[in-house]
Amino acid sequence: MIDLGQTRAGLLAEINAPDPLGDPPGDLADPRVTITDTHLRICSHAQEQLFSLLKAVLLERFAGVARLELIGDLLIPLKNALGNAFKHGNGCDAAKVISVEIVLTGKGALIAVTDEGRGFDVALTFRRFQEQENYFVNRGDGFRNLHRAMATISYENGGRTVLLCFRPAMGINGDSPGEGHALPNILDGEWVQNRLAAGLAEFSEEGARIESCRVYATRGCAGDGCGNRYALRVAGQDGRLAETRVLTGRFHTTATAAEADFEAATKLNDARILNRLRIPRPVGRLAGEPRLVLYDFDPWMNLWEYFTYRGRLKTLCRTAKRIARALAHLHRSQVVFPETEPERVGDGLQAMALQAERHLQTLPCGPDLVNRFRVAAQRIQSRAAFGRQRIAAPIHGSLGWDCIHYGVDGRFYLYRFEMCRCSDPGLDLGGFAADLLCFTLASHDEEAYRVCLDDFLGKYNSEAAHPISQDDLLPYTALALIGRLRLADDFSTNAGPGRLLAALEAALTSGPRGGEGELRA
Numbered sequence: 001m002i003d004l005g006q007t008r009a010g011l012l013a014e015i016n017a018p019d020p021l022g023d024p025p026g027d028l029a030d031p032r033v034t035i036t037d038t039h040l041r042i043c044s045h046a047q048e049q050l051f052s053l054l055k056a057v058l059l060e061r062f063a064g065v066a067r068l069e070l071i072g073d074l075l076i077p078l079k080n081a082l083g084n085a086f087k088h089g090n091g092c093d094a095a096k097v098i099s100v101e102i103v104l105t106g107k108g109a110l111i112a113v114t115d116e117g118r119g120f121d122v123a124l125t126f127r128r129f130q131e132q133e134n135y136f137v138n139r140g141d142g143f144r145n146l147h148r149a150m151a152t153i154s155y156e157n158g159g160r161t162v163l164l165c166f167r168p169a170m171g172i173n174g175d176s177p178g179e180g181h182a183l184p185n186i187l188d189g190e191w192v193q194n195r196l197a198a199g200l201a202e203f204s205e206e207g208a209r210i211e212s213c214r215v216y217a218t219r220g221c222a223g224d225g226c227g228n229r230y231a232l233r234v235a236g237q238d239g240r241l242a243e244t245r246v247l248t249g250r251f252h253t254t255a256t257a258a259e260a261d262f263e264a265a266t267k268l269n270d271a272r273i274l275n276r277l278r279i280p281r282p283v284g285r286l287a288g289e290p291r292l293v294l295y296d297f298d299p300w301m302n303l304w305e306y307f308t309y310r311g312r313l314k315t316l317c318r319t320a321k322r323i324a325r326a327l328a329h330l331h332r333s334q335v336v337f338p339e340t341e342p343e344r345v346g347d348g349l350q351a352m353a354l355q356a357e358r359h360l361q362t363l364p365c366g367p368d369l370v371n372r373f374r375v376a377a378q379r380i381q382s383r384a385a386f387g388r389q390r391i392a393a394p395i396h397g398s399l400g401w402d403c404i405h406y407g408v409d410g411r412f413y414l415y416r417f418e419m420c421r422c423s424d425p426g427l428d429l430g431g432f433a434a435d436l437l438c439f440t441l442a443s444h445d446e447e448a449y450r451v452c453l454d455d456f457l458g459k460y461n462s463e464a465a466h467p468i469s470q471d472d473l474l475p476y477t478a479l480a481l482i483g484r485l486r487l488a489d490d491f492s493t494n495a496g497p498g499r500l501l502a503a504l505e506a507a508l509t510s511g512p513r514g515g516e517g518e519l520r521a
Contacts, residue, residue: 002147006154011165015107029214034060038104043097047086052246052298052408056216056229063220065168070222073150074166080145081113081162089115108167119158189213195286208234226299246298255290257418262293264420273333277326278413299405304494306406313448317455324460331393331425332465353377356482372508376475392422399431430476437503438495477507
């Protein structure tokens with residue numbers, strides 16, 4: 001929260017840091033930054049690049065801290081501070097610099113973000129904010145996000161410097177970089193740099209030269225499930241200044257899965273059928289470790305996390321329509337994945353339904369829910385309801401909110417492509433609806449679910465080759481929920497078994513049951 005009574009000296013004391021600190025170094029890539037008490041200062045003209053690197057460092061440094069705490073109390077305030085420095089302080093002038101000073105200790109972090117602007121009357125602006133007066137030029141999200149974070153926020157230097165002090169609720173203990181990893185190559189920056197330089201045309205032929213590679217391991221509670229980050233310092237051609245590029249490396253358990261992921265992503269990226277839900281560009285696979293796939297993007301929140309912090313109904317519906325449009329374009333596209341024979345699609349759905357029913361029988365849900373699922377699943381065999389689905393289409397194949405990511409660049413990306421195939425589009429739609437149902441159940445908001453699902457299907461059906469009704473969608477939603485129940489103990493599952501069972505109950509009784517609380521309209 002914003003506390004204008006706090007000073008730099010006081011905040012340093014709260015994290016047990018000495019004051020004064022002495023001259024700070026400027027190497028964010030120094031591995032000691034993520035291990036020891038550290039004081040450093042870096043400057044940049046590019047806020048996105050700055051946030052990308054700071055995010056990687058902080059996620060590795062605070063690997064033992066709960067991810068949602070890190071997002072809400074550290075990363076979102078930091079992103080807003082950098083954005084305010086660029087837009088308001090520096091007036092979007094790319095020639096001006098944003099300076100970031102960081103102090104990291106065993107108790108937490110103090111981050112000072114300074115712009116080259118004229119400053120502003122912090123006390124007056126904060127008073128207007130508290131009294132709900134008109135205090136902002138744009139929407140005022142930055143100030144609101146700063147104030148609702150559990151971190152302490154203050155200002156100095158006439159408003160040109162924002163101070164962000166983060167003290168984790170449960171401490172910062174986590175495994176050290178590389179600990180517990182049996183694959184040192186993919187965590188070895190020099191090894192990755194050499195393989196990239198030798199194996200990829202953009203680096204090995206007449207392209208840019210890689211000067212260095214720093215690996216930021218994704219691990220612990222703070223891990224995002226997307227993969228390690230590889231920060232490349234790349235020297236440009238013709239005397240251009242070096243720049244930093246961040247790649248995301250997804251590591252698969254088998255080379256076969258990595259190949260399927262890479263090939264499907266390449267086909268989708270080349271087809272350019274999706275616009276507002278993008279496909280990250282697959283950079284390549286490295287000789288010596290075929291299970292690693294590198295992507296040219298840097299995500300920082302999946303869709304579930306994004307809605308947790310931006311969960312207004314208007315935002316939820318707008319984003320749902322964006323995704324529906326992208327899925328409609330995918331499903332009617334001519335992209336060719338490893339073929340599933342059209343006449344076998346129905347058989348595959350029947351097998352999925354039987355497998356789901358067997359798993360449901362092992363859960364403490366009672367025979368009534370099993371019987372209702374069996375009745376719903378019989379629609380899959382009904383030619384009247386599902387005859388149109390006998391024609392297979394390109395699908396993502398494992399769609400969920402953890403496959404849709406919000407990038408550092410402010411764009412949404414579709415991710416995880418190893419299950420892409422030619423099959424029933426309802427499987428993708430059911431995956432989205434299942435997570436929508438779980439998310440709105442957490443807010444006890446029946447109306448939010450219905451409104452958002454209406455918008456989602458309305459947009460999809462307006463552009464899809466084969467529209468689908470809400471009644472027809474129910475068995476697919478139930479299939480997706482049972483699939484998530486089978487993985488409920490997986491660390492990446494957003495909803496626990498209790499909420500998944502409640503969502504399944506709601507889906508099989510025509511929607512969620514309302515209660516107190518709602519998403520903000």
